[in-house]
Amino acid sequence: MRYLFLILVTTVTIFASNLVFQKGYVLAHTTVFGDSTIDPSSSNITSHLSINRGDISSLKGFVRVSLVDLKSDNKKRDEHMYEAINTKKYKNTTYKIKSVNKNSSGSYTIKGTLNLHGITKNINMVGDIIQNGDTLVIKAKTSFKMSDFGIEPPKLLFLSVRDLLEMTIDTTYKLEN
Numbered sequence: 001m002r003y004l005f006l007i008l009v010t011t012v013t014i015f016a017s018n019l020v021f022q023k024g025y026v027l028a029h030t031t032v033f034g035d036s037t038i039d040p041s042s043s044n045i046t047s048h049l050s051i052n053r054g055d056i057s058s059l060k061g062f063v064r065v066s067l068v069d070l071k072s073d074n075k076k077r078d079e080h081m082y083e084a085i086n087t088k089k090y091k092n093t094t095y096k097i098k099s100v101n102k103n104s105s106g107s108y109t110i111k112g113t114l115n116l117h118g119i120t121k122n123i124n125m126v127g128d129i130i131q132n133g134d135t136l137v138i139k140a141k142t143s144f145k146m147s148d149f150g151i152e153p154p155k156l157l158f159l160s161v162r163d164l165l166e167m168t169i170d171t172t173y174k175l176e177n
Helices: 002-015 075-084
Strands: 016-031 045-052 055-066 092-102 108-116 119-132 135-145 164-176
Touching: 016 055, 016 135, 045 164, 055 119, 092 119, 108 135, 119 164
Parallel strands: none
Antiparallel strands: 016 045, 016 164, 045 055, 055 092, 092 108, 108 119, 119 135, 135 164
């Protein structure tokens, strides 16, 4: 029985490939009431992902984004953002994938947990996952309220940031043998 277990574990490991981050970004879109949109993004992404070749639903692992590397088109606004999300204490956000399911439309639902600002919540993302040879591309979106993660949307004079945050991920990985 012990040998059967070892054979099964070895067989599963043979088909699994690690994914190495190549390029991409995570974008956090919101708006300032009465002013403009805010679209800070970061390409400082680390991950520990694996997949069984040819089986997108086997995608597992996590993606971590550096919050101190989120940048928008306004440096002063970024400083207020860093203060609001307390980047001195919470330097990263991590999304851990629990499952991946193909939708009838051909897109995928990625179910997972997001750890942001010291709080972990279930968050689903919907988008495209394309495997082409040794390349895997993930383009997905989700939205959530900052206040659900204990973040008070920043206010400056008469301007308030909308509580709803729309997150987009657009990343490319290389399958490693």
